[in-house]
Amino acid sequence: MDAYERGSTGPGGRYGPDRADEPRGTQGAAEAAADPAAERDAEPAEGASVPSPRSEPAPRPGTAPRPGTAPHPEAAPVAEPGSLPAPRSEASPERAAPGQDTAAPSALAALPLPYQIGAALALAVVAVAACVHLGMVFLYVAPSNTVTKQHGKAVDEWIYPEFEQNWKLFAPNPLQQNVGVQARAEIRTADGGYRTTNWFDLSAEDGRAIDGNPLPSHTQQNELRRAFDFYSSTHDGENRSTGLRGALAEQYLRRIVVLRLGRDDAAGRGGVLQRVQIRVRTTNVPSPEWSEENVSTSPEYRLLPWWTVPDGEARGGVR
Numbered sequence: 001m002d003a004y005e006r007g008s009t010g011p012g013g014r015y016g017p018d019r020a021d022e023p024r025g026t027q028g029a030a031e032a033a034a035d036p037a038a039e040r041d042a043e044p045a046e047g048a049s050v051p052s053p054r055s056e057p058a059p060r061p062g063t064a065p066r067p068g069t070a071p072h073p074e075a076a077p078v079a080e081p082g083s084l085p086a087p088r089s090e091a092s093p094e095r096a097a098p099g100q101d102t103a104a105p106s107a108l109a110a111l112p113l114p115y116q117i118g119a120a121l122a123l124a125v126v127a128v129a130a131c132v133h134l135g136m137v138f139l140y141v142a143p144s145n146t147v148t149k150q151h152g153k154a155v156d157e158w159i160y161p162e163f164e165q166n167w168k169l170f171a172p173n174p175l176q177q178n179v180g181v182q183a184r185a186e187i188r189t190a191d192g193g194y195r196t197t198n199w200f201d202l203s204a205e206d207g208r209a210i211d212g213n214p215l216p217s218h219t220q221q222n223e224l225r226r227a228f229d230f231y232s233s234t235h236d237g238e239n240r241s242t243g244l245r246g247a248l249a250e251q252y253l254r255r256i257v258v259l260r261l262g263r264d265d266a267a268g269r270g271g272v273l274q275r276v277q278i279r280v281r282t283t284n285v286p287s288p289e290w291s292e293e294n295v296s297t298s299p300e301y302r303l304l305p306w307w308t309v310p311d312g313e314a315r316g317g318v319r
Helices: 024-034 036-041 113-141 146-159 202-210 218-233 246-263
Strands: 177-188 194-196 272-284 300-303
Touching: 113 146, 177 202, 177 218, 177 246, 202 218, 202 246, 218 246, 246 272
Parallel strands: none
Antiparallel strands: 177 194, 177 272, 272 300
């Protein structure tokens, strides 16, 4: 009988000399137990059934998983008795329903419809006014053109006197004089009489308000000075108007003086302003010690005529 035949127990037999009585299946199992890598890499024999991995049944709702086992994906978490629910994380907000807008409404959209219309109209008016003002300023500072030739009067009425533009900041000859605007008033007293007040140095009052103030008011710095500059540019040395804006300059300066005198209570108890008069005190700035220039430091006065104060201005109707 051939030594390699099936069931042979010879040295070259199938079972070998020491495993004559051991079945092949038992031998393979022993070798697999000795070598785990071989068992992992071994393929199942043809026709043999492969056992499926054991799967844990889904736990019933309300029961906790057994110790040492991973929670089943279908199992709901079970809260311990007496414990508080875990706070919801801000990083994972609730999912919005399909078609629901999650964007926060704007402040304007949150208003009722009438308020939305009012806010839109207010914004439109502000935008139009800003565009008109910028256009007027551009036409005023632009070189002479067709528009300014046809509508120059309208542009000047819009600009003067509050929005006048000039280049005095870059003037080669800066102002070398101290100009002080002073005013006095004729008062009708409560008993029907009349009296004339002393001179009020309005420029000195502005100077005291500015001195030591880190953030002085633009009104205290420039209002009175610019009003007199506007007046002097539209009148000659005899206080006669030289242009179409002379009356406007007089009215502008008079209103400022009336407001300042009212602030100083020039009329007194029961008194009413009837007329005001303005004078301007001009003094040259002294030359520095190293300069050879000699200038007169004696003050010069320019006296303006008496101006009648309308009832509306006299009683504080103009602000």
